Amino acid sequence: MRFFSDNAAPVAPAIMAAIEQANAPDTAYDGDTLSGRLDAAFSTLFEREVVVLWVSTGTAANALALSLLCPPYGGVLCHEYAHILADECGAPEFYTHGARLMGCTGQGGKLDADTLASRLARVRPNIHQVQPHAVSLTNATESGLSYRPSEIAAIGKFCRERGLALHMDGARFANAVAFSGASPAELSWQGGVDILSFGFTKNGAMNAEALVLFNPALVEEARRRRKRAGHLLSKGRFIAAQLLAMLEGDRWLDHARAANRAAQRLAAGAEDRLLHPVEANEVFLRVSPEEAGRLRASGYEFYDWGEGAVRLVTSWHHGEADVAPLAHAIAAL
Amino acid sequence: MRFFSDNAAPVAPAIMAAIEQANAPDTAYDGDTLSGRLDAAFSTLFEREVVVLWVSTGTAANALALSLLCPPYGGVLCHEYAHILADECGAPEFYTHGARLMGCTGQGGKLDADTLASRLARVRPNIHQVQPHAVSLTNATESGLSYRPSEIAAIGKFCRERGLALHMDGARFANAVAFSGASPAELSWQGGVDILSFGFTKNGAMNAEALVLFNPALVEEARRRRKRAGHLLSKGRFIAAQLLAMLEGDRWLDHARAANRAAQRLAAGAEDRLLHPVEANEVFLRVSPEEAGRLRASGYEFYDWGEGAVRLVTSWHHGEADVAPLAHAIAAL
Amino acid sequence: MRFFSDNAAPVAPAIMAAIEQANAPDTAYDGDTLSGRLDAAFSTLFEREVVVLWVSTGTAANALALSLLCPPYGGVLCHEYAHILADECGAPEFYTHGARLMGCTGQGGKLDADTLASRLARVRPNIHQVQPHAVSLTNATESGLSYRPSEIAAIGKFCRERGLALHMDGARFANAVAFSGASPAELSWQGGVDILSFGFTKNGAMNAEALVLFNPALVEEARRRRKRAGHLLSKGRFIAAQLLAMLEGDRWLDHARAANRAAQRLAAGAEDRLLHPVEANEVFLRVSPEEAGRLRASGYEFYDWGEGAVRLVTSWHHGEADVAPLAHAIAAL
Amino acid sequence: MRFFSDNAAPVAPAIMAAIEQANAPDTAYDGDTLSGRLDAAFSTLFEREVVVLWVSTGTAANALALSLLCPPYGGVLCHEYAHILADECGAPEFYTHGARLMGCTGQGGKLDADTLASRLARVRPNIHQVQPHAVSLTNATESGLSYRPSEIAAIGKFCRERGLALHMDGARFANAVAFSGASPAELSWQGGVDILSFGFTKNGAMNAEALVLFNPALVEEARRRRKRAGHLLSKGRFIAAQLLAMLEGDRWLDHARAANRAAQRLAAGAEDRLLHPVEANEVFLRVSPEEAGRLRASGYEFYDWGEGAVRLVTSWHHGEADVAPLAHAIAAL
Numbered sequence A, B, C, D: 001m002r003f004f005s006d007n008a009a010p011v012a013p014a015i016m017a018a019i020e021q022a023n024a025p026d027t028a029y030d031g032d033t034l035s036g037r038l039d040a041a042f043s044t045l046f047e048r049e050v051v052v053l054w055v056s057t058g059t060a061a062n063a064l065a066l067s068l069l070c071p072p073y074g075g076v077l078c079h080e081y082a083h084i085l086a087d088e089c090g091a092p093e094f095y096t097h098g099a100r101l102m103g104c105t106g107q108g109g110k111l112d113a114d115t116l117a118s119r120l121a122r123v124r125p126n127i128h129q130v131q132p133h134a135v136s137l138t139n140a141t142e143s144g145l146s147y148r149p150s151e152i153a154a155i156g157k158f159c160r161e162r163g164l165a166l167h168m169d170g171a172r173f174a175n176a177v178a179f180s181g182a183s184p185a186e187l188s189w190q191g192g193v194d195i196l197s198f199g200f201t202k203n204g205a206m207n208a209e210a211l212v213l214f215n216p217a218l219v220e221e222a223r224r225r226r227k228r229a230g231h232l233l234s235k236g237r238f239i240a241a242q243l244l245a246m247l248e249g250d251r252w253l254d255h256a257r258a259a260n261r262a263a264q265r266l267a268a269g270a271e272d273r274l275l276h277p278v279e280a281n282e283v284f285l286r287v288s289p290e291e292a293g294r295l296r297a298s299g300y301e302f303y304d305w306g307e308g309a310v311r312l313v314t315s316w317h318h319g320e321a322d323v324a325p326l327a328h329a330i331a332a333l
Helices: A013-021 A038-046 A058-069 A091-096 A113-121 A149-162 A173-180 A216-228 A237-268 A289-297 A320-331 B013-021 B038-046 B058-069 B091-096 B113-121 B149-162 B173-180 B216-228 B237-268 B289-297 B320-331 C013-021 C038-046 C058-069 C091-096 C113-121 C149-162 C173-180 C216-228 C237-268 C289-297 C320-331 D013-021 D038-046 D058-069 D091-096 D113-121 D149-162 D173-180 D216-228 D237-268 D289-297 D320-331
Strands: A051-055 A074-079 A100-104 A131-138 A165-170 A195-199 A209-213 A282-286 A309-313 B051-055 B074-079 B100-104 B131-138 B165-170 B195-199 B209-213 B282-286 B309-313 C051-055 C074-079 C100-104 C131-138 C165-170 C195-199 C209-213 C282-286 C309-313 D051-055 D074-079 D100-104 D131-138 D165-170 D195-199 D209-213 D282-286 D309-313
Touching: A013 A237, A013 B013, A038 A051, A038 A209, A038 A237, A051 A058, A051 A216, A051 A237, A058 A091, A058 A131, A058 A165, A058 A195, A058 A209, A058 A216, A074 A091, A074 A113, A091 A100, A091 B216, A100 A113, A113 A149, A131 A149, A149 A165, A165 A173, A173 A195, A173 A237, A209 A216, A216 B091, A237 A282, A237 A320, A289 A320, B013 B237, B038 B051, B038 B209, B038 B237, B051 B058, B051 B216, B051 B237, B058 B091, B058 B131, B058 B165, B058 B195, B058 B209, B058 B216, B074 B091, B074 B113, B091 B100, B100 B113, B113 B149, B131 B149, B149 B165, B165 B173, B173 B195, B173 B237, B209 B216, B237 B282, B237 B320, B289 B320, C013 C237, C013 D013, C038 C051, C038 C209, C038 C237, C051 C058, C051 C216, C051 C237, C058 C091, C058 C131, C058 C165, C058 C195, C058 C209, C058 C216, C074 C091, C074 C113, C091 C100, C091 D216, C100 C113, C113 C149, C131 C149, C149 C165, C165 C173, C173 C195, C173 C237, C209 C216, C216 D091, C237 C282, C237 C320, C289 C320, D013 D237, D038 D051, D038 D209, D038 D237, D051 D058, D051 D216, D051 D237, D058 D091, D058 D131, D058 D165, D058 D195, D058 D209, D058 D216, D074 D091, D074 D113, D091 D100, D100 D113, D113 D149, D131 D149, D149 D165, D165 D173, D173 D195, D173 D237, D209 D216, D237 D282, D237 D320, D289 D320
Parallel strands: A074 A100, A074 A131, A131 A165, A165 A195, B074 B100, B074 B131, B131 B165, B165 B195, C074 C100, C074 C131, C131 C165, C165 C195, D074 D100, D074 D131, D131 D165, D165 D195
Antiparallel strands: A051 A209, A195 A209, A282 A309, B051 B209, B195 B209, B282 B309, C051 C209, C195 C209, C282 C309, D051 D209, D195 D209, D282 D309
8 A cells, every 4th residue: 555645646536537528629728618617616716816727737836836926036935845945856946047945944844934034134135145035835834734824824924024925835735724624715815825836636636736826917927937838738628627626516625634534544543653743644753664664564655754754645545444554553563 | 620720639539548547556757657668669669769758748848859959059940830939939948048949941841951051051150149059840840741751861961960959849740650651760760860759649649748869868867857847747657658558559650640531531622722732630721711701601610821721630530521521611612 | 450340449548547547446346436426427418317237248238138128938029130139149048038039121230110010910919929028129230220219219109009128239329329410318218218238348448338227117137137147247346437438528429420430431432332321330332252352452351241242340449541541442442 | 444355456557557458459259369378378377278268257257167067957066155155146047047056064164075975965866856966166265264185186086976067166266276385286177176267356357257167078168158148258358468467477376475464464463363264365253343343443344244253355455564553453452
């Protein structure tokens, strides 16, 4: 049983069905009927008008977002473990034409206004130093923590005061919504987020992410940059279909709840081993190499996470029957 | 009935089936079993060792290829109507970090060594002028013509003599192979092509293109640039599945033959209206606005192509029953 | 005697003296007293408030200007013979991060609103084609013609109507002012120019060009981009000193008049050989290779300009004694 | 008396004289006689064949060097206080098209092989993380320390073992040579340096830096990139003249010795206040704000360096008469 990554998970049957249903001739690129429904569907979800562009990867969504919020000569404040800094092979630098990512420290991958302020204070406001133009948060974080609405609002307030734009990498935004119980609106634009990379691929889609723009002034430029990056798929209807099927009946939320529940199940009997509170679908455990070896010998697959620790990632399709045996195996270590 | 674009066509049932079959947990990105089979499958097809990277769009394939063959301070010779120059919103400039596309003229979108030589002769070999580093051909061309192996070989020879790399935009490579009867090898590396963008999306896939590298020295860089462009899909197995299903039993060639046949059928009764010989799946006809209006009134959809002309694009799924009525309608104009 | 290029000319004694006078400790970069006087000096000259940044080359001035007026995904309309397109080794593409230069034809290197309109009409306003965002004029042109104020105003009006920014490459702006008798204001912002690259190096300075910004909103970004391009010299006072000395007593205008006068002198006896009217400091003559050989044998140096033609460039230091013998030699061919 | 920066210092009389002597017509750009002598002059100095390109700023020299050694998708290991990271407004990212600068810690701005190895060990060699391609040292460092030849050789060895290129920012290379007593060769290519940014502007020139290429394979690309960055000055002879005059009679070394001597003089009576050993022309002192105020009240100008410390920079023109009073004033605090 694989607990490597939610990227390894299968595509949900409803999503696969939606893809098949989309298989009829329609207008190319994003001129099709399904793509045309996205803005309305997401506007309902976010309780205000938004514009949504589909893209196929979270890296593209993040990098596009940053290119809209930060000029080539600017900087982006983010956590030192942020995916954009640690795992995207320089895509933000490529899309922004050389803006600099400025890593900050913070417990469990989280930023707060104090951290940002003290990092900013180290930048001399002269012509020689790169000046930050934006902040990028990840929610849920790379360590599986979720921001509370008040935490985001505090960061958003800080950003407005300092003239910084605010991006949210929401590769696991669904898990954060599911955990916090807050609304998508509270966790995004109401807290000051300008652009959200709303991920669906890790949550049961095949290759569909939503770039959610809360600032209509950026839409035309966003479309140009997407095309120019080779991300305007010619048969875009198959991506749009996934997003619509995900929103339908709050399927995205059900999936995230299932994944979170599976993570809680794994964590339940291992409280004393947890590196971080479990607030999404990732469980980080202190486990010796020998113990990890025993779990692997029992057929469980997962990544080591530095020395003496491992990461378990649950997904939308992990039910009680999948995780209970692993939970027992951990408890029995 | 739509004859707008092969991008509007549906996904072939066998491709859809392959996508569904791929829907099981596997390693993320391109570490999965299906992606691992691509090099061997394409090496067989091309009768030599090749390395293949999947991407989701032809624009990404082309722009990646050019970024591997031309430095930021160089130029790329191409036809003035080439897709890379006319229809990719500056993606080549983005990926190459500012290399210049240098348009050449040529009948039916075709280049030849003489045209290239005379364009090159206009570039002074000093420090002030951008120096060409590569040539990009489109096969079949934007006007639906196919290169003969000898034509490609002549261009390839010219490129080697002048130290130019050679890229082929093969968004409709399958149609060119089908028309010419030559082998994929003859139409690519045997003629001197360094990188081929081999398109499958227009030919019945959902979102799958193969970047075929004939020079192994470029592979590591190609992988980096793909990731950095946000084109390393996390569930890459669904792209690989499409490519494998396309190669299986030469499905790609059957599709292309069907599309070419449909185009020939449309052209058959309209010899005197043809702007270009029909050598792939596109038919360009001299048709007055009034005549075009009559065809549209009969339910046919297609693009105008400048003044007094239209473009009809056939696809893998157009059978005799689809095109015969349109052929009659054209003959009856 | 060299008539290759005004770049080969010496530095004027008054400029050299100003450089020497600047040789005392002062604040680094552009924090010195001399740099601090530039805005006022140029504001007087242009009869309105302007901000001026010094740079060391015309290529840097032009490329910086374009990077301020055109996004990476946009295009710049210019003459096909414009220096930015023909002689800057891709600097505009580098500074703009890949914007596309779109060459237009036009007599003697000149553009007009009709030419621009018909070039624009060839761009489909869709997502696939690069959309122009700016126009760049050269005044005096690469063929030695000068724009009249009304011609610039017509282009400026066109640009405003179409939402295009307007840049002027004024490497020989001084010669255009001298020829036309119009004011610097009339030939720039009053005609709709947003940024002027005002050249002094060809006109007797050592390495000093003024980037003249008529739009204060662009100043902060311009300063950043200059620094980031490595063009914020640490001892900037030596550049500022040149510009101030050039403006003093309208030395720049005297120099340009002298150069223009020398060009007129050369042209006077060769009316029937002129390729273009002489409206600045360049003379293009129809001269057979054999005739060119005779002139060279007499000690004159100059460039061939295509087949059967040559270019003679005069400079601020060419007096009657320098050009009279050459004028006779040409007349005697 | 100013001890802000060696950038504020005047141009040495011999350099000014050389500039004046260069003031005669010659070929434009770098086709002049003086530019033509640079390779030979520097080859003598470095005891092997080198190619030298003049540029006007250290930022341009550094950024060009990095663009030659690191691809856009790569990284450059450097000290966290390196000028390229802290004071060049993102020029390296601009010139390299988005490569990432990876800051390392180290006493006094120095790197060593262990530091580099442990930083490298934190980079996972997968497709998701930016991989370092080069190391950049600063000699003398930003804290005024000089590398010994053996230290550079150890880093050079490490670089070769790991496939990393090696750049040296030598804005104060002269001071490092003067302090260490080692030869330019020992401190550069013999230790494994691929490209050296050899600074002269801080050392008494007006605006002249030498990009010293030890690898001839990079020369053509270097020339292209310099032109494309707008750094090929049209009257390059005035830059070449400065470099030649600096090399003549080892003037560069005399200047550096004078500046170092002045720094030693300042440090002599303040041993207990030194933040770093004085190994070049910079003196960092622990001085309370109140003490700093007293020095300033006596007419000395300098920068604060964090809390409770100041930086004094000496220059080629500071003689005993200039520094003795300040030395006394410091001793008397």
